Amino acid sequence: MERYERGDQFIEFEQVLSMLRLRAGKIGTPGKEDRRFHPSSEASIQAEMELRTRLLREGYRRVTGAGGELLLGAEPPGPASPRALLLDARGDAVLREPVPEPAPRPKDLASEVLGDALGDAVRAGDLAGLEWEGRMLRAVSVVYDGSGLVDPLEFDTLAALLQSGGRKGLRRLEVSVMTEASEFAHVLQPFLEHGVPSSLRHLVLCTFDNIEGFLATRADVTALLPALRDLERLELQAGQVTFDRVDLPELRDFQLRTAGLGRDTLRTLSAARWPALDRLTLWFGSPRHGGDCRVEDLAAVLDGEHFPRLRHLRLMNATFTDELCEALVSSRLLPRLRSVDLSLGLMTDEGARTLARHAAALGHLQKLSLVNNALTHEGEALLAATSLPVELSGPGHHGRNDSVEHFVPLSQGDGYMYLFQPGDAP
Template structure:
């Protein structure tokens, strides 16, 4: 147990602290006495470690110095986690203003924190010729590698080393992160590593987070990972979140993945501008994301309730919406009737790009869209991966005037013959119609992705 002592004037005090898993044990009192003891329990190792480091820094600021430990195993003071809430608040208020980072660098320099040098180094790469920026970038990468233990801690540094964790740094802090198991031999605990990452001061300004494979062993389940995201305190200022960055079917089938409940995230990350979700068993609930610009859900079977959640969502700034509906055999439900609020342009005044993909009712969409209110405000429409037949293509062609303003129309990976492709070729300014599938018969058309 590291022991800190403070002797000045009439004061002669000691303070000891030890961290074991999620348990923090402290002893303090006058030197020469047994003192008092207090034990604190935390929800995760990351939270316990963060509190451990915070309390050590507080004692050091008060003049306590490391004297050793009760069992003779010397401790070591660390400066990798220096934190200044006021300076962080200034950066969070103006995330694009480099002055906030430079002010933090000055303070961190006084704390002996290597992030101070990294901030200044990366700042020197801004607004310079490309060649200079590249050279500084290489120097910064080397600095990060050299100081990985101080900048990240042992667990995160190891995760970076084996590529479980991939990072992009900006002005001394982690701006983007991708976290996921790398292969079937991986034993990385993704929820635990995510908790470590979110609790670390280097990730305080994390704005983009991508979650790859949570587990190659059995079902790829994100429940525990999402629970960590929802409990982050303080929560990072995420602008972009991608849950389910895996290759299907190479890494896992899309419907073998259980995404879980997204509802707790909405209040924690109201500033999200981009949300992308891939997998099955997606719980959406009442969506209220006022800053969201782009929403994508990729699934082999979207439940009818989720379809209704999407069309009732509150996202007044949404510009791009992409929905994969999937196959009935894998839980897909709903249809054109359920999409009526969206087709009537309710609650999506900024929508310009719409993807109604991987659906088993694409021909019905072809009939509904020309009469819809949403069509007039769109610039791009994606009806790919569905069950469009030549009949659907002819419907689009017969209503070509309604689609003429579209800059792009995508009908790839449907079931069009050469005749159908020809019919739809001039419906919009640019039409993608290649890579069509061939049904066994008229009744065997199916959405491209199910399992």
């Protein structure tokens, strides 16, 4: 496990298969442990590398688990391939690892195509994940990872990008905010002032790695939605997300991940017409954070009238998953679905019995994900005995959940963090 320290704070982490385990807190205390799960081992390794880079940029120093500080040095030039040395406090080499590759060409290309200011933003990590097609920028992530309240001036990077030649041909844009901002209006303002690139097809907005920021943020995207009619994929993530009207005729994939999904927002979403929607993801969250939805509020979704092409349905992080199982197995939408995801909720063995009893109605599914619910081993065994393509937590699951608040979405992909205090049973 690697350990980094800054002032009186420490962070330790290690990568285990697709999981990144972290422990952070005040030096001299056990700290709080988080577990971040990613879609694959490769994604977890990439997240570990990005975390390491971020910590060093924020002034953390890498130390060993018990004490001695590690210093990064360079091996004298020679015929062998360049290596980096990690030295302990006495100057003895304790680890050798490859020297990072020189800055990749996209950073140079960014300065050339986007201008020096945005080129500097790439080097600082405020613009990341650049993908190019020749000299045309196709994908980019705008990252804000400051501390404290967001200053509107900090969003000059997004405004500059939307005014640069980089907007021409841009197809994927992710705005990732990792601060404790309680408002997201500053993020929307550059879009409202400078417009959404006409070529944009995939927008990821309001995504947080900072847990407190995620829970506190309120994002009203009503003013922005009319400019997104050409999008094919939209991901919105915040403690609460609200909008008054939805008209996105080209959208194929809609993901709404919240700490608490409000009933009014769900009703607005259910009343919209989604002629092309193939995938729908909803995180319902906790009543303590505004999640006042009930299973009856999903009636219009499960009826399927407004979702003629919906094939993949993910109703996640719900406190009412048992009732949802009952509504799902008798819904008009179910025969058209290819996959269902009810993960990270509070499904008990009662929900498992409902699904097992209606296995014939679910038999056409290619995937049924029930990962990290409140099932006992008996409930999991009951489902495993069916012929359903069920995905369960397996022997390493976290145990019986008593709250959906254990789960916080990551800012990239389908990953999530599982939160628990030291001493909690894993």
